[in-house]
Amino acid sequence: MTGLKIKMLVIGTAVLGAFAWVVLTQGPLAPVKVTVEKIQVGTLANGVFGIGTVRARHGFNLAPTMTSRVKRVLVDQGDTVVTGQVLAEMDPVDLDEKFTGSERVVQKTANAILAAEAQTSEAESRLKTIAATLARYEELRGRGFVSQEMYDTKLHEKNAAVSALAAASANLATAREEHARAQADMRGIGKARAQTRLISPANGVVVVRLAEPGSTVVGGQVVLQVVDPKSLWIETRVAQHQAGQVRVGQEAEVVLRSRPHAQLAGKVARVDMVSDAVTEERIVNVAVAAVDASIGEYAEVTFKLPQLNDTRSVPTAAVKRIDRQTGVWVLQDGQVVFKPVKVGVTTMEGRTQILDGLDNDESVIVYSQQPLRAGIKVRVVAELVRG
């Protein structure tokens, strides 16, 4: 064999070797790269995440009770108001005149009472006189000094006087009723007049001013909104499947959109009894100590749940669901095998608690370059993507 031939053979073998290496490691025939991890035993800190908006726990919508025109608005957004303060006034239209009229009617009915009283006393007096006259006639008739006819006339006069007194008393009662009615009317108009004023029901801050003087609003249409600034909280929406562990009193971290780098400490103040059936979210209200935020602002809330100690867990990325069976792919003597497992909680950091079905020393496949199937050829690497 010549030196040349040996050289050719060596070069040929090298070229073929390189070709085989490229074909087997770079192309479609290469083994699937995977990363493996063992079960970790330790503390799992879990949480629940929700998004919410800043709302006032106590808010008051001030609106007139009937359709009217706005006459004056005395406060603006941001003004601090106290209980009983007049904040706005509707145009009373003819209510003032009606009130004056009703005052006059009250006066008139008071006078009518006086007149009726005078009539009554007159009737009483007349009855007294006629009764005395009748008594005298009775005596005279007994002695035969007056005729029966005259006596009967006097008797009739007395009966008429009794009736006149009764009529006068009735008139007096009617006049009193009229007076009471006129007074009630006057009070009613006074109340209607008072309704045209919007009065603050609590100490707070005006947050919305929706109508300006001159505009006409219907009954119930909000003109001003007053909230108690100390009662701001975050109305948080939590997915129903995660809401089961949220309890009143739990701590929460709140991040407002206006200050994305500041974390505020909050506490669950109320878990609403009614959840949103359409979006399948439960409303959890989180009180925060001092919020300097606009109402309606977006906030992210993370509820801290109790820690789980001495818990076995694997990365959530390793947990797969195949044919309705939850499990993980493990590497047993170089073979890829699917093992059904029972999983517990999944934390927000991406670890899943393993309750059963996996030994601590088993190599769990976490990441893979391709979907795995039993018996596939794999090569274990430290990481698939350089981070």
Add this chain to the structure above:
Amino acid sequence: MINLASRDILHGWGKFVFTGIGLGLLIGVTLTMAGVYRGMVDDARVLIENAGADLWVVQQDTLGPYAEPSSVHDDVAKDLLSLPGVVEAGNVTYLTMQVSHERKEIRVMLVGYEAGKPGEPAYMVAGRPITRPHYEALADIKTGLALGDRISIRRHEYTVVGLTRRMVSSGGDPMIFIPLKDAQEVQFLKDNDALLNERARTAANPAFNRPGVPGLLEAIQASQTSSRFVNAILVRTAPGMEESVAAQVERWKHLQAYSKNQMDEILVARLIATSSKQIFMFLVILAIVSAAIVAFIIYTMTLNKVREIAVLKLIGATNRTISAMILQQALGLGLIGFLVGKFSATLWAPLFPKYVLLLPGDAVQGFVLVMLMCSVASVFAIRAALRIDPATAIGG
């Protein structure tokens, strides 16, 4: 007996090897083109596989979420679960759009899915699945995003918490997965300007902004900003129940249901048909051109050796010896060409922006074709060589 072919090659080995490499690069391009074609079809197939569904339930009389727009109410998924044979049903939305990351625009297919339901990516290469119900995203590594990156999609910022691989749309755009609720908002809720504009338009409509009905306008505006639609419902059925479930869905739910095969047909035979045929035509022409070039090279190589062949004839070499020499040289050239071609195609395939799938079957086919081509080409060369007059060895 000495091997004339190897002797001749060794005599001018540089020329021979470089011709082989040149030929190899050409074959490499042809193999890559085949890979591009296969990759294109595979992109469509992988989209179907990744959905992990047996049935796609979409709007009536539409061609599903990939080939045509479709919108279905999102509570239909719950109705479907009551049908016999349905095991799992998950809502999904698909939207091809640009997302921005550090002032760089990335074209992606945005997928909204429900965790734990069909439509979830089946495997990952880094990070973790989405655990928060809002504003987290999984990105395909083709997007160039890394774990922890923040991308803005419409009105919100999303954090990339996990990376996937080979999750692409039928057009090859990498996918970004976000929670369904966010995706519904992205799809149907526009930017802030559009929202304000829409509100103003509604307020200007006297039917919606009536003076005697306080609250009506607000109620209508609130209803305009919430979306209850998805593009498709992915359904997993009990084994062998696909057809009966599809028939029930079409008959009673007034929706369209496609099985895996039908979806494959829609995507491969209709959606990407023209572009894949385009690539295929190019592949055919490239193959023909390569074959022609191989034939010409071998032919000219033989014609360059007219004198040597004449001398061989003079000293009494048989036709058989001469034919064998030319055939062996042609096959040798083909072998070098194929090795170089396969080598280069394998190395540069991952550099392509879109997926290039090199199938071992294609390589074997390519090898057989190259060898066949070389043999056929050498026939012409052999005929030319046998016609050479031995006298040319002496003459000028």
